[in-house]
Amino acid sequence: MTTAAKVDALMDGLRADLERLAAIPSVAFPGFPAEPVREAHDLLVGLLRDAGVERVESIDLPGTAPVIFGEIPPPDPDAPTVLLYSHYDVQPPGDEKLWLSPPFEPTPVEGGLRARGIADDKSNVIAHLGMLRAYEGRPPVGVKIVFEGQEEYGSPFDDYPPSDPERFACDAMVIADLGNLRPGTPTLTTALRGAAEVVVEVRTLDEPRHSGEFGGAAPDALIVLLTALSTLHDVQGDVAVAGLRREEWRGTTYTEEEFRELAGVRDGIPLIGSGSLGERLWSGPAITVIGLDAPGVEHAASAVVPYARAKLNLRFHPRQDAKEAQAALVDHLRSLRPLGVPLTVTPGDTGPGYRASTGGPAYRAALTALREAWGEEASYIATGGSIPLVNGLARAAPDAEVLLFGAQDCMCNLHAPNERVLFSELRNTVVAMCAFVREYAAGFRPGAGESA
Known part of the structure; x- marks a missing residue:
């Protein structure tokens, strides 16, 4: 048989x-x-x-x-x-x-x-x-x-x-x-791909302040944080952090139609990044904001936000050292002074590729x-x-x-x-x-x- x-x-x-x-x-x-x-x-x-x-x-x-x-x-x-x-x-x-x-x-x-x-x-x-x-x-x-x-x-x-x-x-x-x-x-x-986490936070005021009386001069922590996060990618959506390894992918990958369906990408919304899907998904880095601490829209007060925090998930090349990849992201964030404000950057867990x-x-x-x-x-x-x-x-x-x-x-x-x-x-x-x-x-x- x-x-x-x-x-x-x-x-x-x-x-x-x-x-x-x-x-x-x-x-x-x-x-x-x-x-x-x-x-x-x-x-x-x-x-x-x-x-x-x-x-x-x-x-x-x-x-x-x-x-x-x-x-x-x-x-x-x-x-x-x-x-x-x-x-x-x-x-x-x-x-x-x-x-x-x-x-x-x-x-x-x-x-x-x-x-x-x-x-x-x-x-x-x-x-x-x-x-x-x-x-x-x-x-x-x-x-x-x-x-x-x-x-x-x-x-x-x-x-x-x-x-x-x-x-x-x-x-x-x-x-x-x-x-x-x-x-x-x-x-x-x-x-x-390997994985690492980083938390970045901003504190600008002791407590919220009236946005009409203080907005325009008092530093808004959420705007500072968003300004910092905007530096992580270039205009095409590719990761813009120096020191993260990226190579051409030579194996098989999805068609764009398959990937759009799998990811649930809505009609009319473009994919981000350049190069093949295999390169973007597997042999290059990706940074995702997986959590954000900020006032919710439904109960937002008219106040300048004093504190904001984000958790980032980094995926990196299978052969890049996990600590090296995480350090590249940490160093990038610590080098920033968005609107003149320093960031507090805390490395989290890592997992090797x-x-x-x-x-x-x-x-x-x-x-x-x-x-x-x-x-x-x-x-x-x-x-x-x-x-x-x-x-x-x-x-x-x-x-x-x-x-x-x-x-x-x-x-x-x-x-x-x-x-x-x-x-x-x-x-x-x-x-x-x-x-x-x-x-x-x-x-x-x-x-x-x-x-x-």
């Missing part, structure tokens, strides 16, 4: 398990109950054991949900070991009035299912299980399984793997927390596997989002090849209302996982590997 035929025979069971898992509101954010997270954990432990993973345990660290760790030894001493990563926690549903069906009631849509977390990342958890089932728990490689329980909120586990390198030692890892550029287009993500090496045997196996599953050559993309654990795992296993692919697609509404996954993408991801371990085992040590 071919790999595809075996996976097709498993799909009804995989779909049923995905529905069970997606029905659990495993939100690991503060203020949400911990019991559903534990329920999802326990369900997956049982599913892993049923799939033939005899060693399954939990990594319990302070301040985070339990991490599921499983292990299948290599079938022989010369076989490679592959680490499989995904996470079983999900984003909060947000405003449930914006959902077409209850977010934790998996609901059929054309070609798939709708539910919170069903794409990000429970479909990828199920894809890993599907590969194990296809091989009846005896794949041609050693397997280490890491299913995280608090990825969406942020977790101390991000920095844990380098402290326990033997546990996470492997030859390749498949980070399944993303997916294809569009449905039907097999995609490898080869880079992640990541750029994968793509020339090794695992990448060659993945390209073959994706072509087998989808029937066409894989595309290369990056992402502006970050997966902090990637760097932690890469530091724990510095010689391992890191592959990022999975069952999501960029149209799946992850983190948004009406998130969905397509069965075609889930099925093809399972086929690709099976083909990958087969091809990797054969290429790592010629003659090894079984046929799934």
